[in-house]
Amino acid sequence: MRKHLIGTLAVSAALMAAGLVQAQEIKSIKIGTAAAKTGPGAGGAGVTHWPNVKLWVAQVNKGGGILLKSAGNKRVPVELIEYDDRSSNDDAVKAIERLATQDKADFIIAPWGTGANLATAPVFAKYGYPQIAVTSVTDKGPELAKRWPNSFWLLGGGQHMAGSLVELLKKMNAEGKIGKKVAMVHVADGYGLDMVAGARPALKAAGFDVVYDKSYPLGTQDLSPIVNEIKGLNPDAFIAFSYPPDTFGFTEQSKIAGFNPKVFYVGVGGAFPVYRNKFSAATIEGVMGTGGWDVASPKIQDYIKAHKEANGGNEPDAWASSVQYAALEMLQQAIERVGALDRAAVTKELGSGEFDTVIGKLKLKGNVRENPWAVGQWQGGSFYGLSPTNLPGAHTPILKPAWK
């Protein structure tokens, strides 16, 4: 027994000594993440968060890891620590606390959803972790970045996105492609209200004639009365700031009713591959939706291919997925430039550096991504970014053909 004890002590002493000598040796970089795997947020996080985290970790580790100067200029693999926040913000806060203080994660990926990102922002700030928030649509980005200087906001807000849509309509009107009659409907919830608040003044300023402007409650099942009423008004452009179930519903109903305006715009979900797969590429030809990317760029093409391989054939959506992946690329590049697991330095680099990502060159201004994609359109089975029209790869809009 005594001998055993002495042996144990000797071994521990040896291990400790070895530990001291090799203090610089870093076995892995611990990256923590907490997002919904269960509950109401699980569907959304399952599209934009988890598949991209999974893909990124696989890609980084395939290349040997993240290059660290402080570890003898070696590549160090990433070790992912994941938690389910059960779609509860209290649990999200707890999970981030746990990642920071118990798991001692080197970096933490921002959670999924506006609520979770705002609830956890004080925790990220408390421990000095950079928070690259992607899936939170907020107009308050600049204000939030001022409040928490370690936070970065990448997806833009309703005002920009709605303004960008109106900009596009204005251009189409000036080119004589569409008239001035617009019918607009929105879901009475976060996204719909933010968008409509941005769209109303922009439409008015651009001199459009808004013939319909009403909301519908979240979870409305039967959208046919709305579609039929709008059809009777015969607008040039139909705008629906809708959530995925309603996005599908409006499309279905409009097709049934033979409502076929020149511009047919739907909200969240319009850029999802499952939207095309449900209706077929021919049916949704010319449908516009929230989101967008430069789909023809080789980088996005490679990204789509890799995403499919890593996620059982599932394509990424054409709005937030590529941005989420780009956020992770930013993190990697910032760590490599700093060359150490120094969170303060990495945060500084994220705010000031320019990054080469799947969505192109990315440089934040005041911790916010300026001019993100707002409107895209299905053309030949692919979702192309249309607006802001000055972005590289912005396509020319087509008028919606008849439903097929």
Place this chain on the structure above:
Amino acid sequence: MIFPMQRREVIAVAASMAALALLAGLPLADDGFWLALAITIASYVAMATAWALFSGPTNYVSLATAAFFGSGAYVVSALAETAPWPVVLVAAAVVGALLALATGLATLRLSGMYFVIFSFGLAELIRQLVTYYQTQFTGSVGRYIFVTISAAEIYWQLLGLCAIGLFAGWAINRSRLGFALRVIGDDETVAAHSGIDTARAKVLLFSISGALIALVGAVMAPRFTYIEPQIAYNPMVSFQVVIMALLGGAKRLWGPLVGVIPFVLLYEWIAGRFPNHTHLLLGLVFLLVVYFVPQGVSGWLEKAWRKLQGKSA
């Protein structure tokens, strides 16, 4: 003295005070994960105790917890930037009590399954009303709550609410109201026949319970920074409170306490070890608990205690 106390009760009160003082020191030891976990536990202890205040003696299973919790949080979002914090808390308690009063008057004549369903619908109804108000009058459903309250301060306030809940339960238990409620719980018809104003007793207690739960919502709101009806009126809160209180045993004042702590720790442990199968494993654990500990943790503890005493005697 209003409450003449027995020696046993004096000891219990002194022990509770000492335990509370000890617990209040936790933020000094850790202000990270353990404090966050303690906040979850304290918030659920406060809510489950408040829930059991009403549901324990009356046997009315209420799923309206989220309605009170969310309303408390919304009071904060409306007032926090203009009113001092104590005023905000009082307002939240008043709103919770009024909400309980209004719904109690309308519905406590329902019983059994009908009340369960109605109380669940209430949370949904309030959520829709708040959404309607926000969309029609404020043009945005999301609200930002920028109040600087540290996690430790939130924790201390929650501990205070736990203490208030336990004290209220103790005081009610020994009052005429408590006696009336136990009679109602045993047989409402008999209670009515013996001259108890059953509706009044139930509404009064429902209001106290509602006010306490609304206070928990108010105290927790700054932790969210941002609330939407879907976040504030999360039905999971209602379900978890019922499960925790029943796990502990709703018939005893300290039942919810011994239900919440193992529940939250177990939930956290499973979530940490098996992030992809949390609910599956949790469901399995529930089955085992219902099968092996049907009378709740408190019943099981009391049985074990009696056994121990029987042996030593």
